Amino acid sequence: MKLEVVNLNVKYDAEDARRALRGVTFSLSDGERVALLGANGAGKSTLLLTLVGVVHPESGEVAIDNAITTKDTLRHLRSKVGMAFQNPDDQLFMPSLYEDVAFGPRNYGVSEPEIADRANAVLTQLGISHLRERMTHRLSGGEKRLAALAGILVMEPSVLLMDEPTSFLDGRSRRRLIEILRGLPQAMLIATHDIALASELCGRTILLQEGQVRADGDTKTILADAALLDECGL
Amino acid sequence: MPTLRGSVNGIDSLERLAMGKSPIHRLHPAVKLATTIAYVITVLSFPSRDVSGLMAFIFYPAIIMPIAGIPYRLLMGRLMAALPFSLMGGASNLFFLREPAFVLGSFSVTFGMLSFVSIMQKTLLSVLAVLILAATTPFADITRQLTRLGMPRVISLQFVMTYRYLFALISEAYSMFTAYTLRSPQTRMIQMKDMGSFLGQLVLRSFDRGENVYQAMKCRGFQGVYNSGARFAFRFADAAYSLVFLSVLFALRFFNLSVFLGELVR
Numbered sequence: 151m152k153l154e155v156v157n158l159n160v161k162y163d164a165e166d167a168r169r170a171l172r173g174v175t176f177s178l179s180d181g182e183r184v185a186l187l188g189a190n191g192a193g194k195s196t197l198l199l200t201l202v203g204v205v206h207p208e209s210g211e212v213a214i215d216n217a218i219t220t221k222d223t224l225r226h227l228r229s230k231v232g233m234a235f236q237n238p239d240d241q242l243f244m245p246s247l248y249e250d251v252a253f254g255p256r257n258y259g260v261s262e263p264e265i266a267d268r269a270n271a272v273l274t275q276l277g278i279s280h281l282r283e284r285m286t287h288r289l290s291g292g293e294k295r296l297a298a299l300a301g302i303l304v305m306e307p308s309v310l311l312m313d314e315p316t317s318f319l320d321g322r323s324r325r326r327l328i329e330i331l332r333g334l335p336q337a338m339l340i341a342t343h344d345i346a347l348a349s350e351l352c353g354r355t356i357l358l359q360e361g362q363v364r365a366d367g368d369t370k371t372i373l374a375d376a377a378l379l380d381e382c383g384l
Numbered sequence: 385m386p387t388l389r390g391s392v393n394g395i396d397s398l399e400r401l402a403m404g405k406s407p408i409h410r411l412h413p414a415v416k417l418a419t420t421i422a423y424v425i426t427v428l429s430f431p432s433r434d435v436s437g438l439m440a441f442i443f444y445p446a447i448i449m450p451i452a453g454i455p456y457r458l459l460m461g462r463l464m465a466a467l468p469f470s471l472m473g474g475a476s477n478l479f480f481l482r483e484p485a486f487v488l489g490s491f492s493v494t495f496g497m498l499s500f501v502s503i504m505q506k507t508l509l510s511v512l513a514v515l516i517l518a519a520t521t522p523f524a525d526i527t528r529q530l531t532r533l534g535m536p537r538v539i540s541l542q543f544v545m546t547y548r549y550l551f552a553l554i555s556e557a558y559s560m561f562t563a564y565t566l567r568s569p570q571t572r573m574i575q576m577k578d579m580g581s582f583l584g585q586l587v588l589r590s591f592d593r594g595e596n597v598y599q600a601m602k603c604r605g606f607q608g609v610y611n612s613g614a615r616f617a618f619r620f621a622d623a624a625y626s627l628v629f630l631s632v633l634f635a636l637r638f639f640n641l642s643v644f645l646g647e648l649v650r
Binding site: 202204254 | 400552605
């Protein structure tokens with residue numbers, strides 16, 4: 151599956167001349183892992199939210215497999231592109247972990263036996279099947295992060311969008327998450343300040359500065375350019 | 385503020401109890417909901433001075449709590465919260481209904497006293513029944529059954545979400561309160577002059593959190609209707625429990641067990 155973003159412009163306030171995103175263009179191939187780097191306010195979260203249709207662009211296009219996403223096809227887009235929010239508490243709203251994992255597939259009309267099969271597989275894959283009936287607000291920070299990821303993976307998306315996946319995590323949980331992400335087949339766009347994560351996990355990096363793509367290329371090359379990183383506030 | 389957190393932990397401990405595996409926990413949630421409603425209606429249907437008739441209704445908590453493994457202390461603590469309301473409601477009877485109903489030794493028992501005790505009985509039994517339901521049935525299952533009984537889905541969703549986010553909101557408020565007290569060590573509570581901005585911040589944060597949650601829900605295909613999976617099958621045990629429970633309830637409503645036992649002793 152290929153995700154293409156063409157000349158995306160986002161403006162939060164009609165009165166405000168500034169744009170949150172300006173002419174953002176890039177594509178994401180099947181299974182490709184891309185880091186999205188940028189200082190605070192560079193537009194990373196806005197870009198992710200625009201890709202799943204939560205924020206509506208002023209102009210520009212998002213296409214999956216050459217089919218341009220419109221209001222009518224948003225539902226299809228969201229079944230193919232899963233988004234993990236920065237704060238997992240925003241994502242875990244059902245009382246128990248199983249109920250939360252089942253939330254997405256139920257919205258797409260998946261049958262209960264299939265939901266159970268998928269949920270069991272995902273929870274086992276992430277090593278949290280023992281937390282199945284646990285109340286979501288009782289999970290630790292690392293467990294919440296994996297629980298939020300389970301809620302997305304159960305929908306079997308082709309692309310994962312992740313906003314600061316390693317925030318709130320201690321060293322061990324961070325390590326575990328990186329290992330899990332490394333083993334997933336999905337294409338990923340990971341917005342992060344964690345440069346070590348970017349270099350370890352992603353072969354390609356997109357560098358955002360004030361809503362524009364400042365650089366798009368090999369991660370090692372971009373991270374080796376200290377002047378560029380400094381200019382972009384990293 | 386720490387007390388508020390303690391109350392939330394109390395709700396939490398009820399929810400943890402509700403995850404139990406006893407025979408009562410395994411009953412169909414609809415059966416537990418229906419029998420609880422039947423029990424409360426029956427208790428409330430007794431005449432206002434029928435103290436002896438209500439006594440036998442203690443059978444429900446006395447039998448169910450040990451089977452379900454519910455610690456008495458936990459529910460009694462929560463039961464106390466309901467006491468002030470029934471005390472206030474019943475106390476006026478003591479002053480207005482002073483005619484003697486009967487004499488016990490040298491002590492004259494008035495209709496007001498009987499009415500007062502009956503109000504207390506009804507309150508305590510009803511609240512206890514609801515607490516037992518909460519301690520044996522997860523909240524999501526209760527709301528799911530309420531939806532099946534005809535409650536609009538949007539309202540059941542509000543219940544589930546409010547219940548879930550109560551914890552997040554209290555946690556947020558508690559963090560703000562801790563940060564506040566660390567910077568004003570001479571005060572134990574939030575001062576009135578700071579209360580406005582404290583509450584204002586809390587509202588803004590709640591709004592922000594609500595917005596984020598809604599976005600996360602939309603990303604997982606939410607379209608305004610909460611789809612709950614029906615995971616319970618009606619078993620023989622459910623039918624048997626309902627039959628026995630409703631038969632006992634019916635019998636106790638129209639047959640005064642206390643008076644019968646009193647006659648036997650005499």
